[in-house]
Amino acid sequence: MRRALVQLGYFVRTALRGLRSSPVTSAVSVVTIGVSLVLVGAFALLLWNMEGLLDRFGDSLYVTAYLEEGRPVEDRRALVEIVATVEGVERVRVVSKREALERFQAGVGRGSALLEGLDENPLPASLEITLLPERRSAEGLRVVVESLEGLPGISDLASGQDWVEGYLRAVALVRAVGLGLSVILALATLLIVTNTIRLAVLARRDEIEILTLVGASRTFVAIPFVMEGLVQGAAGGVAAVLLLLGLFRLVLPGFEFGMEFLLGGVTPRFFSVGEIAALVGGGAGLGLFGSAAALTGGWKA
Amino acid sequence: MYHVSKAYAAGSFALRDISLELRRGEFVFLTGPSGAGKTSLLKLLFSAEEPTEGQIVVLGRNIVRLGPAAIPRLRRRIGVVFQDFKLLPRRTVEENVALSLEVVGTPPRVTRAKVFAMLKQLGLQHRRYHHPLSLSGGEQQRVAIARALVNEPEILLADEPTGNLDPDLTLEIMGLIASAATRGTTVVVATHELDLVSRYGKRIVRLDAGCVLDDTPAPGDGA
Numbered sequence: 001m002r003r004a005l006v007q008l009g010y011f012v013r014t015a016l017r018g019l020r021s022s023p024v025t026s027a028v029s030v031v032t033i034g035v036s037l038v039l040v041g042a043f044a045l046l047l048w049n050m051e052g053l054l055d056r057f058g059d060s061l062y063v064t065a066y067l068e069e070g071r072p073v074e075d076r077r078a079l080v081e082i083v084a085t086v087e088g089v090e091r092v093r094v095v096s097k098r099e100a101l102e103r104f105q106a107g108v109g110r111g112s113a114l115l116e117g118l119d120e121n122p123l124p125a126s127l128e129i130t131l132l133p134e135r136r137s138a139e140g141l142r143v144v145v146e147s148l149e150g151l152p153g154i155s156d157l158a159s160g161q162d163w164v165e166g167y168l169r170a171v172a173l174v175r176a177v178g179l180g181l182s183v184i185l186a187l188a189t190l191l192i193v194t195n196t197i198r199l200a201v202l203a204r205r206d207e208i209e210i211l212t213l214v215g216a217s218r219t220f221v222a223i224p225f226v227m228e229g230l231v232q233g234a235a236g237g238v239a240a241v242l243l244l245l246g247l248f249r250l251v252l253p254g255f256e257f258g259m260e261f262l263l264g265g266v267t268p269r270f271f272s273v274g275e276i277a278a279l280v281g282g283g284a285g286l287g288l289f290g291s292a293a294a295l296t297g298g299w300k301a
Numbered sequence: 302m303y304h305v306s307k308a309y310a311a312g313s314f315a316l317r318d319i320s321l322e323l324r325r326g327e328f329v330f331l332t333g334p335s336g337a338g339k340t341s342l343l344k345l346l347f348s349a350e351e352p353t354e355g356q357i358v359v360l361g362r363n364i365v366r367l368g369p370a371a372i373p374r375l376r377r378r379i380g381v382v383f384q385d386f387k388l389l390p391r392r393t394v395e396e397n398v399a400l401s402l403e404v405v406g407t408p409p410r411v412t413r414a415k416v417f418a419m420l421k422q423l424g425l426q427h428r429r430y431h432h433p434l435s436l437s438g439g440e441q442q443r444v445a446i447a448r449a450l451v452n453e454p455e456i457l458l459a460d461e462p463t464g465n466l467d468p469d470l471t472l473e474i475m476g477l478i479a480s481a482a483t484r485g486t487t488v489v490v491a492t493h494e495l496d497l498v499s500r501y502g503k504r505i506v507r508l509d510a511g512c513v514l515d516d517t518p519a520p521g522d523g524a
Contacts, residue, residue, distance in 0.1 A: 003406035004406075006406050006407070006408050006409065007406045010403050021391065206387075206389065207389055210388075210389060211400065212376075213376065213381055213387070214400050214401045214448065214452075215373045215374070215375075215376035215401070215404050216373060216404040217370065217373040217404075218369070220404055
C-alpha cells in the first residue's frame with residue numbers, strides 16, 4: 001500500500017512535469033477536447049431541453065371530442081360512460097357550450113368582442129379526455145382517437161397528435177445529428193490527443209530509455225503519460241462546461257425568438273451537477289483513451 | 302554465457318560463439334578495438350538486446366527466456382554506466398540519481414537519504430541541486446556512477462566509462478568503479494584503453510571482430 005502511494009506520488013509529479021515541459025502541445029490538446037465537448041454539450045443541452053418540453057407538455061396532452069348539437073342528455077351521459085371505458089383513458093370531463101365560450105373569451109381577451117354580435121353561442125360542447133400518464137404520447141393519442149372515431153354523438157376529434165409527432169421527429173433529428181457529430185468529434189479528438197501524447201513520448205524518448213535502463217517496467221513508464229492525457233481531457237471538459245455556461249448565461253437570452261420557437265416558452269435549463277460530471281468525465285475518458293492508444297506499440301521498453 | 306552469437310543483419314556478426322563465465326564479485330575488463338563487440342556483449346548482459354544464438358545466465362536466470370515483465374526486475378539488480386553518461390538534462394543531479402530508487406518504489410525520505418549518502422561518497426553532495434549540463438564531464442560521469450550504484454546492484458556494467466575524460470579524471474572514475482568491486486559487486490568494464498587495463502591487474506577478456514582473442518586471469522588468480 002505504502003509502495004503504491006509512493007509510486008502514485010512519483011507518477012503525479014512526473015505527469016505534471018511532462019505537462020509543464022510541453023505547454024503548447026498540452027494546450028492544443030486541452031483546447032481540442034474543449035471545443036469538441038462544447039459542440040457535443042450544446043447539442044445535448046438542446047436535445048434535453050426539447051425532451052423536457054415533451055415531458056412537460058405530456059401532462060397537458062388530451063383528446064377533445066366535439067359533441068353533436070341537439071342530442072338528448074341521456075345520450076351524452078351514455079357517451080361519457082363509453083368513452084371512460086376506452087383503453088388508455090384516465091378521466092372524461094364534459095365542457096359545456098357555456099364553459100367553452102368562457103374559456104374562449106378568457107383566451108382571446110379583447111378579441112372576444114367579436115362574439116358580442118352573435119345571437120347564439122357558436123361553440124360546441126365537448127368531452128375533454130385525459131390519458132393515463134403512461135399513455136401520454138403521440139402513440140397513446142393515436143390509439144384513443146382511433147377508438148373514439150365513429151362513436152355516435154361525436155362530431156369531431158382533436159388532439160395534439162400531429163404536433164407531438166412533428167416535434168418528436170425534430171427531437172429525433174437533433175438526437176441523430178448530435179450523436180453523429182459526437183462520434184465524429186470523439187474520433188477526431190482521439191486522433192489529436194493520440195498524436196499529442198505520441199509527440200510527448202518522442203520528445204522524452206531519452207528519459208524513457210534511461211528509465212527502462214534502470215529497471216522501470218513498461219507500465220511504470222506509461223502511467224505518467226496516461227495521467228497527462230487524463231488531466232488534459234479533464235481540463236478540456238472543465239473548459240467546455242465553463243464556456244457553455246458563459247454562452248448559456250450571456251448569449252442565449254439574445255436568441256429569445258429562436259428559443260421560443262424550439263422550446264415553446266419553456267425556460268431552458270443548464271446541465272445538472274451529474275451531467276457536468278459526465279461531461280468532464282467524458283473529456284477525461286477521451287484523454288485517457290487517446291494517451292493509451294498513443295502508447296500501444298509505439299515504443300520499446 | 303554459452304556459445305553466444307549476435308548478428309545485426311544477415312551475415313554481419315557483432316559476436317561469434319562467445320563462452321564466458323564471470324564469478325560473483327569478480328572485476329573483469331573487456332578490451333579490444335572499436336567494433337570488437339564490447340558494447341554488444343554488455344547490452345546482452347543487461348538484456349538490452351537478445352542473442353541470435355546461445356544462452357546467457359545472469360544472477361541465476363537464463364535471460365534469453367525472460368518474459369517482458371522479468372526484464373525490468375533483472376535490470377534493477379544491475380547498474381549500468383555509459384560513455385555518454387545518459388543523464389536527464391532537465392532533472393537535477395539528485396533527481397537523476399534518485400531514478401534507480403524511484404522505479405522500485407523507495408519512499409521519498411529513504412530515497413533522499415540514500416542519494417545524499419551516495420553523492421557525498423562521490424564528492425558531489427554540493428552539486429545535488431545542479432543540472433547535469435552545468436557540471437564538468439568528470440562530475441557528470443560521477444553522477445552516472447552514483448545512479449548505477451545507489452541501488453546497491455549485484456552487477457556493475459560500465460561501457461567506456463572514461464572515454465570522454467582526461468587522465469586524472471579517468472583514474473578518479475576508475476577508482477570509484479573499483480571500490481564497488483571491493484564491496485562484492487561483480488564489475489565488468491568495457492574499454493579500449495590498454496594502459497588503464499594494465500594498471501589494475503584484473504582479469505582481461507580481449508575481443509576482436511566479435512570473438513574472444515584471449516582471457517587473461519587476474520595475477521594470482523588460479524581460476
